[in-house]
Amino acid sequence: MTDNRAESNGDRPARAKRLPRAVRERQILDAAVAVFSQRGYHAASMDEISEVAGISKPMIYAYLGAKEELFAACIQREATRLVEAIAGVVDESLPPREQLWRGIQGFFAFVADNRDSWRVLHRQAGTQGEPFAAELTAGRKRAISVIGLLLEHAAQAQGVGSFAEGQTEPLAAGLVGAGESLADWWLDHPEETPKAMSGRLMNLVWMGFGNLVQGTGWRPSQAEDAGLQRSDEVSA
Amino acid sequence: MTDNRAESNGDRPARAKRLPRAVRERQILDAAVAVFSQRGYHAASMDEISEVAGISKPMIYAYLGAKEELFAACIQREATRLVEAIAGVVDESLPPREQLWRGIQGFFAFVADNRDSWRVLHRQAGTQGEPFAAELTAGRKRAISVIGLLLEHAAQAQGVGSFAEGQTEPLAAGLVGAGESLADWWLDHPEETPKAMSGRLMNLVWMGFGNLVQGTGWRPSQAEDAGLQRSDEVSA
Amino acid sequence: MTDNRAESNGDRPARAKRLPRAVRERQILDAAVAVFSQRGYHAASMDEISEVAGISKPMIYAYLGAKEELFAACIQREATRLVEAIAGVVDESLPPREQLWRGIQGFFAFVADNRDSWRVLHRQAGTQGEPFAAELTAGRKRAISVIGLLLEHAAQAQGVGSFAEGQTEPLAAGLVGAGESLADWWLDHPEETPKAMSGRLMNLVWMGFGNLVQGTGWRPSQAEDAGLQRSDEVSA
């Protein structure tokens, strides 16, 4: 809100120093991520972004285009950073379980260091009708399918070929959701370490998955099964 | 996008009949849920809501207050409906596992029948800075803590008293997130039955949880443990 | 600039009285024609139009849409008025010359009474690149072709069938241009009567045309013909 630019030399805001384009672009993206993260896409205003970036609006438009494009640029940059953070710690030569463990650790480490990035990626996911929804959804789906593959490898490694087709993807979706939700919960419990968080998710995922791939999946007993009707048969 | 301009159509809409207040409020809330669900809070316009509701804007203000209050009312109504839908199928006298199974079924049945409600509850969750964020977060936390309790009961029922304090809540959070994510995935795979979805979540949760409560939780081997450092120790 | 609304009761601008839609639409169009006429499309601002109309901008958008649509509406209304003004005095049963004379009189009478309308129709005609340019050009072409027909009838009435094909249209274009230019000149010489103006145009058109249809068209002598080269043969 207040003018926190350095060198407020007496009178007026003092034209910002001339900086190379790359630097300014980074500044702008940083500010945009922060503001989008805090306010959400629609509530974020270009005015606030420009203020936070310490630069005037026209420069934002000149360098990164209109609001939508700016947002897309944020998404892309942060998604890339997240993917690289995880890819950087995963070693494909390791057995699947270890890969998963490292990946999960990488994820929580990234979230720990980049709360804003994470929020932008996570919290805007469903703003349907927006033109960039595709971008977000696509990223999410890519993540899910990568994890799905990992699960499939794990299943094969354990010699369980019977793992039903089409089962990995929804499970991966559940896993990603669990991770997101845990990361959210973490926001309210900052005293937890990344490793503790990672351990929780790994347990939830692996122990459940460990049983599933061994064919010991849970199934409702006959009594449990009879209890509920399909709701749409009633409501229709 | 759509052409909202009023049209000077000769056949005027015929002043709405005088209806009891409760009916009107329901109409309005139904419309509001639909519009908020499709557009998101900010992109939704009072104009569209009033149009969908078939009621003029001043009435909306008279009955349900300003946009924020209206949104809060939507959240509250839908949250209550979801909670009641689940509560309606859970029988507290049953063993925890069965309760969980029924609860999960109730959840997916509700989502199946009320996509809009679900979207409003789920997709707007993180619009931080808004005054109603509290409302949403609170509902979510309530849900998590209820499930946490359930898990704790289950643990006790299996005679596992050593289940560490403070472990249930994050697990419950993970569970809720997995459920949300699966429900999202479902939106793209409408051919799946509610029961199939419920089965997936139950497996993920219970088989993992089943092992956890029996003390067979997974823990990284020493090699796995050494691999990663806390990122903030480095980046700081 | 100043607030010329009636009843400036003491303090603030006093919300405009509630008027039926049709009345307001007329007010708005009147104001828009005046402002577009004076400033031109681009230099005209919605702010000024709303000020002149004595109504707030949102009403303009509600009733007549965005700037472009508003301008198109102006064009359409004024073009229709001009056409009707002329059509109202032309009697198709009369001989062509008399029709032309009456049409020309109608034209100048309209311009006399509606300087602004005329300016909007005439002066914006060539703002190329605008999406409404088509609308204007189309109207102009329609006018030219109508006059072309009239000329053709006149030629036939004089028993001159040999009037070369494709000659009427450019002549009509010339006639229209002459009319526009005379009308422009009139703006600077308001003391002239409509009848005097009409007479001038009629003379220019008819006497020239009168000779043309009788085959007494002028043609350069050989000496005159040799004088100039096609410029593009040189400049190319």
Next chain:
Amino acid sequence: MTDNRAESNGDRPARAKRLPRAVRERQILDAAVAVFSQRGYHAASMDEISEVAGISKPMIYAYLGAKEELFAACIQREATRLVEAIAGVVDESLPPREQLWRGIQGFFAFVADNRDSWRVLHRQAGTQGEPFAAELTAGRKRAISVIGLLLEHAAQAQGVGSFAEGQTEPLAAGLVGAGESLADWWLDHPEETPKAMSGRLMNLVWMGFGNLVQGTGWRPSQAEDAGLQRSDEVSA
């Protein structure tokens, strides 16, 4: 419409060579005429002009001043060019009719070779309220009065001294308008040769004028005269 954003292209445009001022000014004016012609004064942007000119904006300001001055400079240069093009082919020692014929040919030749120049001179004619309107109107009036003189000479040459005072100017205006309109029509019929166009205008003008100067001007019959009332007597 076009994407004006600066692009961070690796291969930079290579700082323009130091050129003599006159050359630079010509480059700039050429670009400005092209852009003003296509877009109109207001819609033209200094950015586009500088881009088309291949010279940075600050140079434009240094050499030719602000937008308005630049536009005025365009008008002046193009008007001069047009006048010179016509003056170059007119030989004052020739009889008036031949002068007129040559002048008309010169006009269409110029328009053929300089569409943009012509459009700038013609299409912006009525942007009233702008400070450069004077410049435009002045140029136009000069042209009209030159032609008026020519007509007057022709009248005297034919021994018609009674040609009423004040008649030449409006006729000249009509002639100029007819020329403009024919030039416009030409834009849509590029297959026509300059000579054909010239012939059309000459015929329209001269044959009409030829009769006028001989006192055989057309006058409404009594019946025709009675048909219409002055509109302002009614509407006032």
Next chain:
DNA sequence: GATGAATGAGATTTCATTCAT
């Protein structure tokens, strides 16, 4: 001399909200 970087000011458009019939 030449330019990339920078901005104040203003344009169009929309929206939540309220008055007056």
Next chain:
DNA sequence: CATGAATGAAATCTCATTCAT
């Protein structure tokens, strides 16, 4: 009670213009 009519305020985006390197 019910609504069409009305608006203040703010958001996005563009443009002419000027520093500072």
